[in-house]
């Protein structure tokens with residue numbers, strides 16, 4: 001892909017009421033100039049910058065849209081940093097497509113996915129973490145994920161990494177100056193002081209890398225499987241979580257035969273909920289057996305399993321199967337509305353850590369929801385925090401490992417060797433923000449974007 005030709009793309013989803021077509025590049029205005037004119041007869045090059053004007057797209061032979069808004073945003077004060085033109089035309093299937101074709105005919109190339117954002121990054125309008133946040137904003141599946149992406153878009157991760165980079169660059173400068181001026185007694189820190197500071201930086205990097213779990217949970221959602229014996233209220237619990245009757249509930253055991261999937265946000269965490277067929281030992285029905293096999297496969301690949309039991313039935317016959325022990329689970333006892341206080345106490349004593357709920361009355365659900373969010377996030381969820389993505393976490397851990405390699409070398413005053421590791425750590429941090437760009441990295445990131453972004 002050429003980096004500086006003029007590109008165009010439909011920026012809105014096809015079929016809406018209004019379509020936005022975006023053009024970026026040095027020739028954006030020149031190549032569109034004859035295609036649009038305002039109601040007053042002005043061409044694009046005569047429009048004041050950032051002024052939305054009504055006009056028409058096309059000419060007498062082919063008037064593609066008689067009421068099409070246009071705006072010119074000259075670089076560098078535009079999304080891409082280049083000259084940008086936008087047309088807001090009628091939506092639907094054909095109008096925007098015809099306009100795009102006219103633009104291509106006048107020599108504008110159709111953009112590749114993420115190409116606008118890639119140009120914004122290359123032109124210094126945003127760092128790489130911010131560009132990634134643009135994509136996260138669009139794919140956010142929950143309010144928490146949206147807020148996370150918003151903070152990242154404002155530079156939360158980039159700024160934190162830049163702070164650590166500055167700390168590290170300062171240490172590197174001192175280590176390198178000992179190489180350059182070994183004889184001079186400058187105002188240097190002792191090797192121990194340098195070592196402590198490097199260790200502190202490594203610890204800060206690890207701490208930031210550890211927010212990856214939260215980042216992955218919020219960006220990707222958590223697979224939660226509701227499993228247990230038949231008729232304990234699994235489908236009722238799913239319906240409670242969704243606030244609607246998604247799964248069929250019946251007093252007949254074996255009603256749910258296949259897995260049922262739905263999404264819900266619980267305590268700000270996006271969950272992909274899976275209701276499963278009940279698991280019991282004795283069964284003849286082939287469909288039920290197949291359903292149980294699916295339940296097991298789902299539970300095995302889940303991030304979290306809720307093993308549901310019926311509080312009115314003996315616990316011994318509703319035990320968690322061995323294969324379920326390997327996954328992360330919460331023990332849930334349902335139908336608390338049918339239990340006396342004494343029975344509830346007995347259950348708490350015999351099954352410590354179990355959660356008593358009633359899928360019928362909603363009793364205990366708030367506590368269960370908090371426990372679910374905590375089980376996947378590892379700690380109480382704090383929306384003020386930043387949470388890195390897997391790509392960032394890997395580079396942060398790599399940087400931290402390099403610094404830890406440098407620690408003994410500093411102690412032994414092997415400055416040259418220590419400097420190699422510190423430089424490598426700095427390079428890893430630079431790859432997070434995009435200061436350092438390795439081949440293929442940009443394509444790997446931006447090709448996942450949607451068209452027009």
Ligand SMILES: Nc1nc2c(ncn2[C@@H]2O[C@H](COP(=O)(O)OP(=O)(O)O)[C@@H](O)[C@H]2O)c(=O)[nH]1
Pocket residue numbers: 229230231232233234235236237248249250251252253254255256278334335336337338357358359360361
């Ligand atoms: N009293 C009471 N009955 C419940 C509760 N949850 C489910 N049930 C009933 O238990 C039966 C089985 O429920 P269902 O959700 O289909 O169980 P599943 O087979 O585990 O999916 C139905 O008759 C439900 O109305 C509860 O919390 N309290």
Ligand SMILES: [Mg+2]
Pocket residue numbers: 234235236247248249255256276278
């Ligand atoms: Mg069911």
